[in-house]
Amino acid sequence: MLGEGILKGLSETAKNFAGSFVSKERLTTVEYPEERAPLPEATRVFPFLVYDGSDWQAGMRCVACQICEKECPPKCIYIEKSKDKKPDYVGKMQIYPARFEIDVSVCMSCQICVEVCPFEAIKMDSEFELSTDDRFGGLLHDRKRLAKSNEYYHSIHPTEAAEVDARLAEEKAKVEAKAKAAAEAAAAKATASAKAAEVAPAANAASKPAGGAEESKA
């Protein structure tokens, strides 16, 4: 009969209306400032700089290579290289960014800077409440504001951060092995030269790991 569907629909909305007062599960609204929906792990909003350890300046992974600055499509990154050098995570002396600034109002959250960074120094943050009443200073984040610890990185992207850590540890191990091998080779060479090239096979054996280290450097 005509109108049956309308009555059915009216009963449905009435059920929803009454039900929304009774059962809390019906209301899907998350009242934002007071309560928050958990962010998915892959959330990306705006880049930040990772540092190891507790001191943000000493542990900064960035070596101011400026690849991200060049790759950034809207050109929102500004880097100034330092004059002096500081040791990086493996102890090698590297330059560091004297200035590293990102303009939030220009950044388009494309993650290209993260993709191109060879030092795992820049990562995407999940912090999204970046609004400010300071139009110029507040939107231009300097390196102090951008620097965030590796623990923080682990807390927002645990899987990705674990992968990065494994990769860095592997590289560090490799570098250490290489250093060790180089040291051994140097020691062997020293002993070999000391023995005045008396035993030929010993020198042959020493040259092998050195060749491997050469390859890894390339």
Add this chain to the structure above:
Amino acid sequence: MIEKADQIFILLRNWIVGFLPAGWQTAAGVVLGVIGIIAVFPALFAISVLLERKGLGRMQNRLGPNRVGPFGILQPIADAIKSLTKEDVVPLNADRIVHFLAPVYLVVVAFMGFAVLPIGRNMVLVDIDASLLFYFAMGASTEVSIFMAGWSSRNKYSLLGAMRAVAQMISYEVPLLMSSVVIVMATGSLSLVKIVETQNQYTWGLPHWNIFTPWGLAGFVMYAIAGTAETNRSPFDLPEGESELVAGYFTEYSGFKFALFFLGEYLGMLSISGLGTTLFLGGWSAPLAALNWVPSWIWFFSKVMLSIVVFIWVRGTLPRLRQDQLMNFAWKFVIPMTLLNLFVAALWRFMGEGWLRWVVCSSLLILVYVVAGRTGMRRKNFGPRSYRYAE
């Protein structure tokens, strides 16, 4: 005491008017009545907007506005401040005078309708003999304002919305009038005061409301449908269909003029509800003889607000109609049913007292309703769409 509570507004008015010299008293009384109407109905508008936003939210399992004040009850005040402080943009090519006059005209005409509605016992601003006619004259002229708005904006969306509105409102004006004519036939008067008075009688404690007769119920249903269409409410909100026409005829309005359109729409809803209450639901009369001690104006306003709740409920339920469905429904179903209803009302009048007229009248109405619903409203062209020119 009870008598005083019932007549409190009349007594208040007479007390204030008493301070003035005799020659001014009549005019001052009218002005006070107008001020009362202009104060009360926009307040009801604010309440119904809040009710709508909260209620619709709940129907969609949302919370609705709950930020401004406790439970969001101050939201209408925030909205009013916002619309007052917004920039008033007029399109460069618009007809500025008509563009300005359209919302003003809408609100003025919407208020005029309230002048003849009996809000309570002895509480009617102007008691004229043909008040129903006056009401419909005022109600029909809202179309003019809508067309003024759509035409003066120089915007295709506005004009399309206005065209739709005029087509729709003219189509539904007919069933709206015809379903009300039934009441005039039964009462023998065009005066709304008299219509309420004839309904304000009780047998065994039950009221003689028009809705409690077969023709009254059918008339009420048709009136509700036509009234919904007349006020451009969902599911008949084609003139302002957001999904296809931006905002319809008030696309080019902003700031306070937009607020006036919004006010006009809700005032139209309130006055249609008020008239429906007066014609079918016994106006200010109590639903039971035992409840007669409650002031009459409380009954009127609670019935009006109940109708508003039904409006909101329907809006939360039904999707928007298509233009051809809208026209088919008006001309092929509602108008024939109202014509039949006129006949049934006449039959009722001439069959005299007794149970026989109940059986005959209701079975006639139900039979035609079922048959017309089965055959007339069948979706004949339901199926894959065919394109005549584009293939």
